[in-house]
Structures are given as C-alpha cells and as structure tokens.
Amino acid sequence: MTRFKDQIAIITGSASGIGKEIALAFVKEGATVVIADLKMDAAQKTADEIIAQGGRALAIEMDVTKEDQVNAGIDKVHQTYGRIDCLVSNAGVQIVHPIEEFPFDQWKLMLAVHLDGAFLTTKACLKYMYPAKSGSIIYMGSVHSKEASPLKSAYVTAKHGLLGLARVLAKEGAKHNVRANVVCPGFVRTPLVDKQIPEQAKALGISEDDVVKNVMLKNTVDGEFTTVEDVAQAVLFFAGSQSKALTGQSLIVSHGWVME
C-alpha cells in the first residue's frame, strides 16, 4: 500500500509500545519513518528491524524535553530528506501518586515530557511545514484527555492540555495548510501500563487482577484492552486525510470507555 509514499513521518517515543506500532504502520503504507526516542539503542533496534524488512527508517536520539536536542533532531531530518509531512508527538511516561504525596520533581517531569515535548517538537516542525504549506501533527492524548482517574493528576492534567495545544495549532496552522488532531486511546498493554498495574494495586490496596478488571477495563463495553494496532490505525486516519475539514479534533479509541 502506498498511501504515504515519499512521505516523511517523525514519531517520538517510537522505540517501543504504541509509537513503534505507529512507525510500522506508516512504513507498511510507504512512508519513511523517523524513530525519535530518549533511548537511542532501542530506537536504533527498531529502525534496524524496519530496514531489515525492506522499509526506510532513521533513528534519532531525542529527549523531547530538551530544546536543543529537539531542534537538532528535527533539523537533521529535514537536512536528510528535504521534507517533513507528519509529526506524531507520542513520547510519554506515567507516574502515579495521590496529589498530596506527588513529588514536585515528578509532577514537573510528567508535564515536561507530555507538554514541553509536544510544544518543542511542534515548533521545530512548523519551521519546515509552514513554508512547505503542508503538514499534519497528531498528539497522543488518552481517554485521560477527557476523563479523570485517581492517582493520575499530572498525567490527566498533561493529557487535557494537549487538546488545547491541538486546537490552537488547528487555528494558527490553517492558513499554512497544517492540521492538528489528537488520538485518545484507552488502556493498551505496553511497558507503560505493565508498570502501573503493580503500582496501582499497591496504592489502591487491591489485587493486580482487580486493577485490570475493575479499574482499567471496568468501563469498556467488552472488558478488552485497546491494542497498539487500534491506536496506529486511528493515527493513520488523521495523518492520511487530505481534508482540511479534519482538524482540531480528538478521537477516542477505547472499547467504548467514555463516549461523546
């Protein structure tokens, strides 16, 4: 399939989990992908896997909270390929504590990875997208962009914030033909979620099985986890649309957890 033939897609946090699957999905549709991640070894491994399967990929070491690293990485992508068609701002972490115990440095880290990261990568890409009069930026939100859960104050704050950034970018970017949208997944079994299960069990005083059944999947229509493939397809839907009408929106992919 060639929906993204000759296109360059940068995906942050794509060495593992959801981001990696998004990269693989873009490659299947003909795109060249940039695997931008804090963990260079893992990023290179993902890029090598793609190349071994006949795809095109470039690994870049990038801490999305560091302005210099972000700018250098995005500039390198443009120098290498001469265009940037799509940015998926996906890098993320999860830290759970009740508010009264939330360490301030961890609060700041959460907001930095999700919000500074989205802002810095967006700003660096707009430098190339605006003159090219073309671009699509997709933020990895969450059901927690729309809903709150105990212990997740920093995450919920950050994920709600991404809706605001996407909406402003949709307004500012329109005259440059740059669109902005948010994908909002439910729980997906990735390292980020696997780490939370024992942490939440301890914090809530319940079993790990109860965390899965009665916390994470309780409000889905069928008790199922969302998959990385489900999320990747939603990202490609936004990225692949040629319609200027599809901007400033958010799409929940969650087995019905939170309907709007």
Ligand SMILES: NC(=O)c1ccc[n+]([C@@H]2O[C@H](COP(=O)([O-])OP(=O)(O)OC[C@H]3O[C@@H](n4cnc5c(N)ncnc54)[C@H](O)[C@@H]3O)[C@@H](O)[C@H]2O)c1
């Ligand atoms: N897993 C879920 O259930 C779920 C649900 C909704 C939203 N999300 C969101 O999806 C995104 C990806 O999560 P995931 O579950 O695949 O997690 P993951 O832990 O598998 O992957 C996250 C990736 O981000 C990278 N990363 C972390 N900090 C970074 C930084 N400062 N700079 C660059 N890269 C960094 C990590 O190295 C890792 O490769 C996150 O934004 C997360 O909030 C996940």
